[in-house]
Amino acid sequence: MPGVPKHPIVVIGGGISGLMAARTLVEAGEEVVILDKGRSGGGRMATRESGRATFDHGAQYFTVRTPEFAAYVKEWKAQGWITEWFGEPHARYRAEGGMNRLTRHLAEPLDICVRVRVTSIEPEQNGWLLHWVSEEQEYVAQTYDEVLPEEVYDPGNKANIRARAVLITAPPPQALYLLRQGGNHLAEEQERKLAAVRYLPCLAALLKLDGVSAVPAPGYVRAKNSTNPVQLVVDNYQKGISSQPALTIYACGQWSRDHFNQPDDEVLGQLLQEAQVWQGSANIIEAQLKRWRFSLAETMYPARFADLGLQSPALLAGDSFIAPEDDAQHARIETAALSGVAAAKRLLDIL
Ligand SMILES: Cc1cc2nc3c(=O)[nH]c(=O)nc-3n(C[C@H](O)[C@H](O)[C@H](O)COP(=O)(O)OP(=O)(O)OC[C@H]3O[C@@H](n4cnc5c(N)ncnc54)[C@H](O)[C@@H]3O)c2cc1C
Structure with missing residues (x-):
């Protein structure tokens, strides 16, 4: 017109x-x-930096199940934006420098x-x-x-x-x-x-450590029981995105829902206790909390x-x-x- x-x-x-x-x-x-x-x-x-520590604190990886998505992933791989992290039969892809870096390229x-x-x-x-x-x-x-x-x-x-x-x-x-x-x-x-x-919320603790963690290779531990308060622990150092040992600890959906409105220090205190075993002999230098109101769709x-x-x-x-x-x-x-x-x-x- x-x-x-x-x-x-x-x-x-x-x-x-x-x-x-x-x-x-x-x-x-x-x-x-x-x-x-x-x-x-x-x-x-999402990726957060704190000094020499880098945390992926939203999605940790992606998988590929369709030829349509595989065509995009092939291109991203050729550009050097992503690499395979672990996993069979569906490879888990991580982004170089953290998941947010891939979105910056896009x-x-x-x-x-x-x-x-x-x-x-x-x-x-x-x-x-x-x-x-x-x-x-x-x-x-x-x-x-x-x-x-x-x-x-x-x-x-x-x-x-x-x-x-x-x-x-x-x-x-x-x-x-x-x-x-x-x-x-x-x-x-x-x-x-x-x-x-409807979406589940997710509470995630970000811990900077002064030494290596007890998380086994490849830096990824998922709880066997889906009702366990801590559902997933990722070592961003072993994952290859952090220059310093840095853990992301994810609470499960129900626990996150039940504790979503509690103050940061209370939530962190409880999550750290639950995940202490993965800290090994390292000390925590810094602890932050991330609240995702919309995490995974139910x-x-x-x-x-x-x-x-x-x-x-x-x-x-x-x-x-x-x-x-x-x-x-x-x-x-x-x-x-x-x-x-x-x-x-x-x-x-x-x-
Ligand atoms: C803790 C966590 C762990 C996860 N782990 C994995 C995993 O390992 N593998 C996997 O495949 N997926 C994982 N996911 C899910 C995955 O991250 C999402 O499915 C995907 O990133 C969603 O993309 P999206 O573009 O649909 O939405 P989003 O990434 O949520 O993008 C929506 C955007 O809209 C913006 N927005 C909202 N409202 C407004 C407004 N009013 N004005 C302007 N902007 C607005 C937001 O800021 C946001 O950037 C995880 C998610 C979370 C939270």
Whole structure:
């Protein structure tokens, strides 16, 4: 339509799903902006540095079960971004320098604005009006000047971003909130399926040690009993991403749910006691706690993505979108990546 600016597609969420979606759209010639509320993209593929210690404290590895994902993984391997860590018959892949590094490589050709929290998605003529906040005012100005194309925002009100289509990769409980805040009404069946998606929380302790741990090679111990408070212990030093012994200790979903609102020192105290055996004779130099409110999906959305069928294109993707015919029915990096790609392809068809 002459005179109507062509706004970009906005992808909400710069985790693996949003990044793979954006890359698919950009490769097809679309203009795309990714918005993420985190300090960097990557979402649950998260890596934290503390001095010489490096911790993967979200996903530790990924596996490959489909030829479609294998094609991407082959390319990442050829680039030297990932290597096999351990595991038969499905190899566990780790990212060089930590899982977040892989998402940084994937984000290189993309426009990604971090520390931008979208607060609502409102329909308007020819697209969407997104409201957002950032706690850092200076950063807001910088974001606009350096990253967002000029025509995207309303100069009279910088808290607005315009999009011709939105692809939301925040977990469905958060995505539904944004849609409701914008006054959208979903079809009853769609609303029911999205509202049924539930996530387990996860509490993770990050321990810097002054010597080697007692975790056996290859630096990965999973509890045999799924009700054990400590579900998984990873030695990031043995994994090859940390220059100093550094453990990530994950509590199981139920324990995390029961203790989620307790103060840091209480949670850390209990987790350290449970995992003491893996500390060996080393001392703890530093202990931090990470709280994941949305960790692994317990219930899924029964398709690769959701097309909301609203007046302008709006699609949802992410790790909890898994078609019933998928043989491994659990949310993970592969499902998130392929969901993003599938949603982007549908968007290209619609546009
Ligand atoms: C502790 C833990 C251990 C795990 N272990 C493994 C593992 O070993 N192997 C495996 O395959 N998977 C694992 N997973 C799961 C895996 O990390 C996820 O399935 C995958 O990374 C999800 O990707 P995603 O892009 O769908 O979502 P996310 O990575 O969660 O990305 C969504 C993004 O949306 C952003 N966002 C949300 N709301 C807004 C908003 N309002 N405005 C702007 N941005 C917003 C978030 O900041 C986030 O970056 C683990 C997860 C956790 C938490």
